[in-house]
Amino acid sequence: MTLLIVIVVLALIFDFINGFHDAANSIATIVSTKVLKPFQAVLWAATFNFVAFFIAKYIIGGFGIADTVSKTVIPEFITLPIIFAGLIAAIIWNLVTWWLGIPSSSSHTLIGGFAGAAIAANMGNFAVVKASVILKIASFIILAPFIGMVVAMFLTIILTWSVKKANPHKADSWFKHFQLVSSALFSIGHGLNDSQKVMGIIAAALIATHIHHPEIGYGIESANDLPNWVAFSCFTAISLGTMSGGWKIVKTMGTRITKVTPFEGVVAETAGALTLYLTEFLKIPVSTTHTITGAIIGVGSVKRLSAVRWGVTQKLLIAWILTIPVSAVIAAIVYWVLGHHLI
Numbered sequence: 001m002t003l004l005i006v007i008v009v010l011a012l013i014f015d016f017i018n019g020f021h022d023a024a025n026s027i028a029t030i031v032s033t034k035v036l037k038p039f040q041a042v043l044w045a046a047t048f049n050f051v052a053f054f055i056a057k058y059i060i061g062g063f064g065i066a067d068t069v070s071k072t073v074i075p076e077f078i079t080l081p082i083i084f085a086g087l088i089a090a091i092i093w094n095l096v097t098w099w100l101g102i103p104s105s106s107s108h109t110l111i112g113g114f115a116g117a118a119i120a121a122n123m124g125n126f127a128v129v130k131a132s133v134i135l136k137i138a139s140f141i142i143l144a145p146f147i148g149m150v151v152a153m154f155l156t157i158i159l160t161w162s163v164k165k166a167n168p169h170k171a172d173s174w175f176k177h178f179q180l181v182s183s184a185l186f187s188i189g190h191g192l193n194d195s196q197k198v199m200g201i202i203a204a205a206l207i208a209t210h211i212h213h214p215e216i217g218y219g220i221e222s223a224n225d226l227p228n229w230v231a232f233s234c235f236t237a238i239s240l241g242t243m244s245g246g247w248k249i250v251k252t253m254g255t256r257i258t259k260v261t262p263f264e265g266v267v268a269e270t271a272g273a274l275t276l277y278l279t280e281f282l283k284i285p286v287s288t289t290h291t292i293t294g295a296i297i298g299v300g301s302v303k304r305l306s307a308v309r310w311g312v313t314q315k316l317l318i319a320w321i322l323t324i325p326v327s328a329v330i331a332a333i334v335y336w337v338l339g340h341h342l343i
Contacts, residue, residue, distance in 0.1 A: 001216050002056070003080045007205045010087045012237045016196040017094050018106040019049070019241020027057060029181045032270075033262045045187040046242040052191025053235035063231060064283030067223040068133060069200025072111055073118040077128040078208040082121050085338065086113035091330035097319065098110050105287030105320060108195050109327040111137055114204070115327025120335045137285060141320050144275060144286040145294025153269035153296030154190060159267060160302075175262035182269035187242075189276030190288045196236040197285050199223070202230050264299040271295035287333060290320060 012224060027041035054111045056063055073082070077257045090113040094106055115129045115190035122128045148177025220226060272292040 001213075001218075003084065004209055004213075004216070005089065006206060006216065007068060007080060007083050010084070010091070011202050011205075012233055013199050014091050014094070014106075014110070014201075015195065015234050015237035016088055016099070016205035016241035016244075017091060018045035018194055018198070019046075019238040020098070029180055029184065030311040033176070033265045035179045035262060035265070040320075041183075042204065043084070044183060044245050045190075046239045048184045048187035049063060049191035049242050050193065050235055050239040051194075052188045052227065055188060056153050056192055056196070060192075060280070063199055063223065063226070065196035065285045066199035066203055067224065068112070068137075068283050069114075069197050070203040070223040071130055072114050072133055072137075072200075073129050073204070073210060074127075075207055077118055077122060078204050079121065079212060080205060080208055082117040083114065083205045083208065083337065085117035085120075085335035086110070086115075086281065086331045086332045087201065088338075089113035089116065089327050092122055093323065093327050101158040103231040105141070105289050105323050106194060107287045108137070108141065108320070108323040109195050110201060111285070112327030112329040114201065115324075117248065117330070117335045120332035131211060139326060140279065140284055140286045141324075144279065145277070145290045148271050148275045148291045148294030149301070151274055152267050153266045154173050155271055156299055156302040158162045161265065163263075175266050177268045179269065180261050182266045182273065185273035186269040186276070186288075187241070189273045189280070189291075190194055190239060191235060192280050193288060195231075195238045198234045198237070199226060199230055201212055202226070202234070202286070207264060216234050216269035233267070255298055264296075268292060268299050271298065 027036075027038070027045050028034050030044075031038050032040050062287060065082070087110075090106070090109045093109040093113075111134070115134060118128045119126055163174075166174075200223060203220065203226050206218065206220045206226070207222065208219075209216055269292070272288070272295045275291045275295070276286070276288060
């Protein structure tokens with residue numbers, strides 16, 4: 001029972017860290033274009049992160065991404081020490097990349113940690129993880145930014161044509177107002193996607209409790225049985241984390257990849273939001289970081305390819321690819337060091 005409580009607390013801490021780690025995703029462009037001041041921007045993003053809870057529960061009617069995450073490891077091989085090690089690894093990698101100002105994926109570090117700990121606990125047996133789920137999630141390391149990029153390029157061309165006869169000053173003013181809407185839409189997408197990943201981990205812990213410790217009485221059979229307090233807590237934690245900001249990553253996202261104007265901010269955020277809504281429909285956990293980065297690259301590419309700082313982009317891509325395996329290795333080490341003492 002004690003370990004279960006520790007895991008739930010760690011999961012919510014990770015959710016909070018995810019909020020300030022990924023705050024940059026939804027506020028970088030709106031801050032860099034000076035539509036809102038940094039503090040106003042994080043309040044705006046945090047509000048719509050929380051609004052996502054009501055959309056998921058009462059409009060969508062379920063938490064499909066949480067269910068996908070909970071199925072990363074085959075249920076009978078899930079134990080509380082495995083989840084504990086995976087969470088510790090995910091928190092370590094998130095804090096390291098935040099400190100270095102690298103917009104890595106909180107989603108993939110969580111998945112990598114969970115899978116890595118499970119493999120380590122079963123003597124390197126890769127059969128304990130569901131390869132189809134891992135491959136589907138891993139494929140979106142490439143697909144999510146690519147979709148975001150293509151949608152952003154398409155929107156850029158359409159909107160450029162639609163305002164070509166407008167007064168430039170007036171058009172810029174319009175897009176500053178529109179950016180409030182696009183930022184809110186992206187924040188909703190961030191809340192829908194990222195909060196559910198932590199819900200999926202807590203679901204896995206409760207499923208493990210049901211299988212291995214039925215005497216406790218708090219277990220569930222699937223993510224569909226999650227009590228309401230789990231969803232509410234996860235959406236609250238990520239919203240509070242968002243309010244604490246993530247200024248190092250704001251700088252990378254808002255200025256280092258390409259210079260962003262209000263017009264381009266609207267396009268990037270809208271493209272990112274549409275991509276996140278698509279993955280919500282497909283029930284695939286993706287990185288909001290990857291999505292908005294791809295969208296910003298798409299916006300810059302339409303102006304001219306040289307507008308994108310490809311050296312920065314290459315470094316980001318390397319960090320994205322390394323996230324799952326590095327998180328898995330860290331989780332394996334944590335499990336080998338601490339796991340046996342927790343069984």
